Amino acid sequence: MRIWVVSREYAGIAEAGGVKNVSCSLSESLVKLGHEVIVFMPCYACTDFSRLETCTEDSDGGLEVNSDGRTFKICCRNGTLGGVKFVFFENAIFGEKQAVYTYTKSEEKINPCHCHGMGHADSPLINSVFQKSVVAYWKKSGSAPDIIHCQDATAALVPTFMEDLCKRSPDAADFYRNTKCVVTIHNAGPGYHHDFASLDDAARFTGLPEDVLRSGLSATGRTVEPFLLASSTSCITTVSPEYAREIELGSTDTAGLSEGFRNRGVKILGITNGIDVSRYSPQDKTCSLLPFEYNPEKKDFEGKLLCRKDFLEKYAGPECASSSIFNDIEQYGHLDREKGEEIYIAYHGRVVSQKGISVLAKAADILLGEKLPVRFIFIGQGQSDLEKELMQLSLKHEGKSIYFRGYDRSLSRMCIAVSDFAVFPSFFEPCGLEDMIAQIFGTIPVAHATGGLCKIIDDETGFLYKNNTPEELAATLYSLVKIKYCAGGNIFNNMISFAASYVRKNFSWLHVAENSYIPLYESLIGSGGKKQK
DSSP states (O other): OOEEEEEEOEEEEEEEEHHHHHHHHHHHHHHHHHHHEEEEHHHTOOOOOOTEEEEEOOOOOOOOEEEETTTEEEEEEEEETEEEEEEEOOOOHHHHOOSSBBBBBHHHHOOSSSSSTTTTHHHHHHHHHHHHHHHGGGGGGGSSEEEEESGGGGGGTTTHHHHHHHHOOHHHHHHHOOEEEEEEEOSEEEEEEEBBBBBBHHHHHOOOHHHHHHTTTTTTTSOOHHHHHHHHTTTTEEEOHHHHHHHHTSOOTTTTTTHHHHTTTOOEEEOHHHHHHHHTTTHHHHHHSSSSSSSSTBBBBBHHHHHHHHHIIIIIIGGGGOOSSSSEEEEEEOOOOOOOEEEEEEEEBSSGGGGGGGHHHEEEEEEETTTOOEEEEEEOOHHHHHHHHHHHHHHHHBBOOOOOOSHHHHHHHHHHHTOOOOOOOOOOOOSSSSSHHHHHHHHHHHHEEEEGGGGSSSSTTTTESSOOOOOHHHHHHHHHHHHHHOOOOTTTHHHHHHHHHHHHHSSBBHHHHHIIIHHHEEEHHGGSSSEEE
C-alpha cells in the first residue's frame, strides 16, 4: 500500500506532544512491513533536519494555496529517514515559528503579546494552509495514495479539502478516486479540537462552501469542528478502545464533540497506541539512558537498585538542590539517604488538571502523614498553581518528597526506573504512554481506571482504582506499600516480569501496525486497493 501520513509533528524532527511518537513509530513500522510511507509536515524554525539521511529542495516548482483572502506560495523539501519519505512545506507562516504549537520565551521577548506557552494566534491559518498543501500535492505526486492517515485535529480537514477539490477538479478527482482517509483523535478534550470560532471564520480560512461547514457545526451551533467535518468522509479512530467507548457514550469531557458524533451516528474505532520497546529497554543503557542495565522480564533487578543508589547520591540529596547538572530543572525538596526498605512512588508527566495532579498531591500528603517508609518523586511542568502544590508538598515533607520542575528526558526516565510504583491519577486519558514505560522499566503502574489506562490489567500488570479521589488513591497506595513492606521486596516480582513481557508482546508498534492498522487500511480500500511489497 501507499500511505500518506499527515502530522504537525514527528519524533526527532519537530516535537510537541504524544502525536510525534505515533507519527514516527507507526510510519517506521509500516515501512518495515513493506509499505510505502510519505509523511507530510510543515517546516518550522525548530525543525531538525540533522537526523535525515537525505534532504533536498524540490526543483520542480512549488505549490499555491489560498486562505484568509491570500495566496501562499509553498516550497517543498524532500527527505528520507529509516525508509520513511518526508515532504516538508516551507512558507514564512511555518518557518517563523520556534515551536510546533505554542510561543517560546524568545518569541515573547520579541513580541510581548506572544506569551510563552500560548498557542499561536494564527493557528487556524497555519492549519488550513498546511492541510490544503497536502491535498494540492497531487499535482507533484506521481502516484495516488491508497490511504491518507491524518493525525489529530490539525490534520483532520484533509479529507474535507480533498472532497471539495475533487468536486471542482476532474483531474484531482481522477487522482484521488481510490484514496481512503483515516482520522485519528489523539485527544478529544477541551482545548484540543482546533475548531473555528464561527462559520465566518471557518469560511475565511478554509474557503469551503457554507453547506459543508454547517455539517461541522458543534452542539452549540457556533464553532465548526474539524473532527465532525471529517466524520462524513473518513474512518474516525482514537488511541484506545476504552477512550472510543467513552467518547461515544459522552462519559468523558469532549466539550460537545461526543454529542456531535452521536447526532451523526458516527462510530469510533479504538486502536491502542504502541510503544517502541527497544527505545526504552533497560537491558541497553544506550537506549534507556539509565546508568545501569537490568532485565525485569528475567527478574534481574540488580541494575534497577544500582540506578536508585546513583539517583539518590547524584540528583536527589539536599546538596543537589543548587546543582545545574540538568538544564532548566528546578529542585524542590529532597530525599534522605535510605535508612531501610523505603518504597518509592513516582509521577512523571504534564502538570495539568487532566492528569489529576491535585488528587495525587493530596493523596501523597495523606500517606506521608502516616509515617510510612515511603518516598515520593515528581517530575514535570505545566500549570503554575499545580506546580506550586507539588513544590509546597515537597518542602513540607523534606527528606521524603522531591519535585523536579521542568523536563529532562534522562532524568524523567531515571525517576520512573528507580521507583517501585508509578502513579497515573488522570481524570481522562486517551491512551497513555508513561504506564507502558513504567512496566518496561520494571515499575508497577497504579492508575485511575479511565480511557487508555484501562489497558493495565488490574492485579496482573498493575493496579486500577475507580473513584478518583485523594482518599481512594491514598488507600490504594497504602495497601500496596503495606503489602510490599510486610511481605518483602520480592512480593511483586512475578507481576513485574509478566507486565514487562506483556507490553513487549502486545504493544510493540510493529505488532499494532500489523494486527490493527494494516487490516483497517485493507478493509477501507477493499479488493480494488493497491498492495505494494
